[in-house]
Amino acid sequence: MASETTFPAIGTEPQTGTTERAAFKILLAISFCHLLNDAIQSLLPAIYPILKNSFHLDFEEVGLIALTSQLTASLLQPLVGHYTDRKHQPYSLAVGMGFTLVGLLILSRAPNYRTVVAAAALVGIGSSVFHPESSRVARMASGGQLGLAQSFFQVGGNAGTALGPLLAALVLPRGQSSVAWFSLVALLAIVLLARIGAWAKKGWASRRKFPPGGEAHLSAAGGRPVLPGKKIAFCLAILTALMFSKYFYLAGLMSYYTFYLIHKFHVSLQSAQLHLFVFLGAVAAGTFVGGPVGDRIGRKYVIWCSILGVLPFTLVLPYANLFWTSILSVVIGLILASAFSAILVYAQELLPHRVGMISGLFFGFAFGLGGIGSALLGKLADFTSIDFVYRVCAFLPVIGLLTAFLPNLEPNKLHAAQESTA
Numbered sequence: 001m002a003s004e005t006t007f008p009a010i011g012t013e014p015q016t017g018t019t020e021r022a023a024f025k026i027l028l029a030i031s032f033c034h035l036l037n038d039a040i041q042s043l044l045p046a047i048y049p050i051l052k053n054s055f056h057l058d059f060e061e062v063g064l065i066a067l068t069s070q071l072t073a074s075l076l077q078p079l080v081g082h083y084t085d086r087k088h089q090p091y092s093l094a095v096g097m098g099f100t101l102v103g104l105l106i107l108s109r110a111p112n113y114r115t116v117v118a119a120a121a122l123v124g125i126g127s128s129v130f131h132p133e134s135s136r137v138a139r140m141a142s143g144g145q146l147g148l149a150q151s152f153f154q155v156g157g158n159a160g161t162a163l164g165p166l167l168a169a170l171v172l173p174r175g176q177s178s179v180a181w182f183s184l185v186a187l188l189a190i191v192l193l194a195r196i197g198a199w200a201k202k203g204w205a206s207r208r209k210f211p212p213g214g215e216a217h218l219s220a221a222g223g224r225p226v227l228p229g230k231k232i233a234f235c236l237a238i239l240t241a242l243m244f245s246k247y248f249y250l251a252g253l254m255s256y257y258t259f260y261l262i263h264k265f266h267v268s269l270q271s272a273q274l275h276l277f278v279f280l281g282a283v284a285a286g287t288f289v290g291g292p293v294g295d296r297i298g299r300k301y302v303i304w305c306s307i308l309g310v311l312p313f314t315l316v317l318p319y320a321n322l323f324w325t326s327i328l329s330v331v332i333g334l335i336l337a338s339a340f341s342a343i344l345v346y347a348q349e350l351l352p353h354r355v356g357m358i359s360g361l362f363f364g365f366a367f368g369l370g371g372i373g374s375a376l377l378g379k380l381a382d383f384t385s386i387d388f389v390y391r392v393c394a395f396l397p398v399i400g401l402l403t404a405f406l407p408n409l410e411p412n413k414l415h416a417a418q419e420s421t422a
Helices: 017-041 043-055 061-087 090-106 112-139 144-172 176-208 212-222 229-265 269-298 301-309 311-317 322-337 339-350 355-385 386-393 397-407 414-422
Strands: none
Touching: 017 043, 017 090, 017 112, 017 144, 043 061, 043 112, 043 229, 043 269, 043 355, 043 386, 061 112, 061 229, 061 355, 090 112, 090 176, 112 144, 112 176, 112 339, 112 355, 112 397, 144 176, 144 339, 229 269, 229 301, 229 322, 229 339, 229 355, 229 386, 229 397, 269 301, 269 322, 269 339, 301 322, 301 339, 301 397, 311 322, 311 386, 311 397, 322 339, 339 355, 339 414
16 A cells, blocks of 8 residues: 555655655645635535526526536546556646636536536536546655545645635626636646646656555555455445435535525525535535544544534534524534545555545545435425425434444554553
């Protein structure tokens, strides 16, 4: 596993301050690009009310826009990851962002609903190319602290997701055409990703000097059990169910939180967007906690607490007033968001030779579940109400009980952490 993650921060030679600084700069840069990418991605949910009014859409049609964007962002990711596991494509990062740029320009001039859907698909394709390779770059620059690196990388994405609605609240009141300004954000990302791609290309050239099979050897030497194939498949199925719980619930909040606040509390659109920004900011903060804590006490404990631990708060949320809705949404975002980095690194440790495919699979699954959830919950809202959707989704974290069936890949970490604090 180390050879997949250690260029240039760690390798067969001792670390130096120069290589550590270089690796941290790359981690910082790829995290910033993740911020830019996900800020663009979060524009769509932020402008749903504008699109709904401009094109006279119902909730189901709004959900289909989300479904198109999320499915194009999800279906290609495992394929991209599998391909780049076999044949490295460092400049695919910049190419993927090019699709996003074109999608933004089309969206800003879309004359009808079909064009909006096509533009959303292009933005989704850009994201599907970005995530597998960027996650690999973050892992390469981790210096062995896999959870911390993934959390740092994820914080960039979640901060961007939180920033998108805020930027939308400031820019988009000028109309749909103002979406074109965000193409400048995509252009900046293309420039940075081209430079990161050049670094990654040099990294992979150096990596060929290491003998194959190092990852499996280090995985065993590091004390992690070598699981049989059926057990790995079972663990991945459980992780998939946990992802379902997390992202179906988040789909309800992210896609329909503004509608919920406007419907239930009669707040203005701008106020609802600011509440969405606060919630997504909490998600960004929570994401950073999961990785380093998982490095310290083990991924399974983080997964257990973050999925099941949010249940009391989700059950209360549908019955709270505006003040407590704001507070509870922040608490839910903080706790639930800590799961993803732990889930992703746990899955990567199950299959250390398939980092790109696993990253693409789980990022893609996250996007796909968000899109499917948005579409299904939108249809449910049309037949019932937004309030009913939130009451139903409140029970999704119960699925976190499945964490009990996951093997502990790092059995000594919690004990070691307790001893160090004693």
